[in-house]
Amino acid sequence: MPKAIRDVYGQTLLELGGTNPDVVVLDADLSGSTKSAMFGKAYPERFFNMGIAEANMVSTAAGLAAAGKIPFVNTFTCFLSTFGLIATKVLICYSNLNVKLGGAYCGMSDALDGASHHALEDIAVMRSLPNMVVLCPSDERSTRAMTRWACDYNGPVYLRLSREVYPDIYDSDIVVEPGKGRVVLEGSDCTVFACGIMVGKAVEAAGKLLTEGISVQVVDIMSIKPLDTALIEDCIRKTGAVVSAEEHSVIGGLGSAVAEAMAKLDVSAPMEFVGTNDTFTESGNYNLLLKKYGIDADGVIRGIRKVLGRKKG
Amino acid sequence: MPLSDTRRAELEALCRKFRIDVLTALHEAQSGHPGGSLSVCEILTVIYFEKARLDSSDPGWADRDRIVLSKGHAAPMLYRILAEKGYFPLEEMKTLRKIDSLLQGHPSMHTPGVDISSGPLGVAFGAAQGMAIAKKLDGSNARVYAILGDGETEEGAVWEVAMSAVKFKLDNLTAVLDLNGVQLDGKTEDIMPLGDVPAKWRAFGWNVIECDGHDVGALSDAFDMAAAHKNRPTMIIAKTVKGKGVSFMEGNYAWHGKAVSDEDFTCAIGELGGECDA
Numbered sequence: 001m002p003k004a005i006r007d008v009y010g011q012t013l014l015e016l017g018g019t020n021p022d023v024v025v026l027d028a029d030l031s032g033s034t035k036s037a038m039f040g041k042a043y044p045e046r047f048f049n050m051g052i053a054e055a056n057m058v059s060t061a062a063g064l065a066a067a068g069k070i071p072f073v074n075t076f077t078c079f080l081s082t083f084g085l086i087a088t089k090v091l092i093c094y095s096n097l098n099v100k101l102g103g104a105y106c107g108m109s110d111a112l113d114g115a116s117h118h119a120l121e122d123i124a125v126m127r128s129l130p131n132m133v134v135l136c137p138s139d140e141r142s143t144r145a146m147t148r149w150a151c152d153y154n155g156p157v158y159l160r161l162s163r164e165v166y167p168d169i170y171d172s173d174i175v176v177e178p179g180k181g182r183v184v185l186e187g188s189d190c191t192v193f194a195c196g197i198m199v200g201k202a203v204e205a206a207g208k209l210l211t212e213g214i215s216v217q218v219v220d221i222m223s224i225k226p227l228d229t230a231l232i233e234d235c236i237r238k239t240g241a242v243v244s245a246e247e248h249s250v251i252g253g254l255g256s257a258v259a260e261a262m263a264k265l266d267v268s269a270p271m272e273f274v275g276t277n278d279t280f281t282e283s284g285n286y287n288l289l290l291k292k293y294g295i296d297a298d299g300v301i302r303g304i305r306k307v308l309g310r311k312k313g
Numbered sequence: 314m315p316l317s318d319t320r321r322a323e324l325e326a327l328c329r330k331f332r333i334d335v336l337t338a339l340h341e342a343q344s345g346h347p348g349g350s351l352s353v354c355e356i357l358t359v360i361y362f363e364k365a366r367l368d369s370s371d372p373g374w375a376d377r378d379r380i381v382l383s384k385g386h387a388a389p390m391l392y393r394i395l396a397e398k399g400y401f402p403l404e405e406m407k408t409l410r411k412i413d414s415l416l417q418g419h420p421s422m423h424t425p426g427v428d429i430s431s432g433p434l435g436v437a438f439g440a441a442q443g444m445a446i447a448k449k450l451d452g453s454n455a456r457v458y459a460i461l462g463d464g465e466t467e468e469g470a471v472w473e474v475a476m477s478a479v480k481f482k483l484d485n486l487t488a489v490l491d492l493n494g495v496q497l498d499g500k501t502e503d504i505m506p507l508g509d510v511p512a513k514w515r516a517f518g519w520n521v522i523e524c525d526g527h528d529v530g531a532l533s534d535a536f537d538m539a540a541a542h543k544n545r546p547t548m549i550i551a552k553t554v555k556g557k558g559v560s561f562m563e564g565n566y567a568w569h570g571k572a573v574s575d576e577d578f579t580c581a582i583g584e585l586g587g588e589c590d591a
Binding site for chain 2: 024045046048050051053055056057058059060061062063064065066067068069071086087090091094095
């Protein structure tokens, strides 16, 4: 049974604390949820609970980085890209400071707390900031690799984490390289560019469609910024049909990034966007929410069928 | 140690020169913030020329003191002082706010000597706190200075730091409140009354020192008292006059962020005892 993304992240932070004395961790009264408390328990002198004050937390992290530390900032995704935004923009990204932002409960993973606590706009916000690297793990191993990479990289990184357990995508440790996506499944009729939990959902959708003779290529866009435009171009040339799949609004997220890239390339293809459609969500069981808002394998299948209908020839 | 009469006179002479040069730069730029640049003059001058441990030949020196101009709109005065310290040539002041300039409208870390970017009010104060925490972790005796505007304290984030810096016992953090009583739209008393300012900071647990923010001797003494105080951060509440030194700018909110016309420039420089070619 895979571990929840937040548990893997917390464990990795703990390990980094042991190997790098410059790593410091901040949280805003959610360390039990984000799992930064694991680091806090082991290294209390390098752990700072800022109370319920996210703006202060992100500003403080900027100062820590400006004075040579490697701060990891933790809170729910929905607070980080909102309360934390002004300091992220003006202090961190403007000066390329070495701060790592962990958005703990992305998408609808804080399911029962409802629309106010769901984060379906953070990719749009974070990728619009110059200098920011935006990474989204799709399983346990990619979470561990990204967290480690973020620590070694000198500059701002946004990690889009989750409360949830994601199915395993990778069966061995992977090397994360910003600007590199990974083909998870080869296919010839259509490419699904996915991130986060949607990588697993896309693989599930591809399995179902294979029984109908439809061959789906699944690509894990783990680095949303920088984006692997060479891989995107190759996939479009090969399959001639594109679906984006993300646990995020279709406005401004992964799908927008892929569409922007395609617009600048010499190839084009029909494209469909799987994500929330400019709507607020609601409280409920996580899997039921994903189903209701079309963020699941069936949603991806609907997207693929639509795009294949539009595909020429 | 109290300032000698000679040193006091030297610092006052620097301030006179800085005021003239800042108004010259603002006139050249035809944009920027005269009022708050003039009110913070003695505060920044005493920090940079009397208190802070810095080396302009090595701006990245890890163990230097850090200075955070949280009221970033007073950037012209900061730039004038950084030029005097040798971080960049004085001629750069002519490029203030112009395309391709080293000197942005608000402080940027891309400018040598600027320890943190700032501008949007209430944001950089927390960075000063982060620097102070880092210094403690490193076992360094370096100090961190943060300069806030009084209007800036209307931002809620300021009070988040007010609470947390006490929790972290940041006695290496000295904040200065440039209490000039005026903001862009009017007097703070009319726009958003600040109430009993010293009592508020004391209530949050800060060591509070009140002084005349245009008296270099009083400021110097206040910084010494702050450095000697243990276990708590210090807030120096420096009573100042917005637009200090130019009679028609003093206390007048219109000069928070108004371009200096040729006529006003001539009058202002005359009052400050300078010469101008306008």
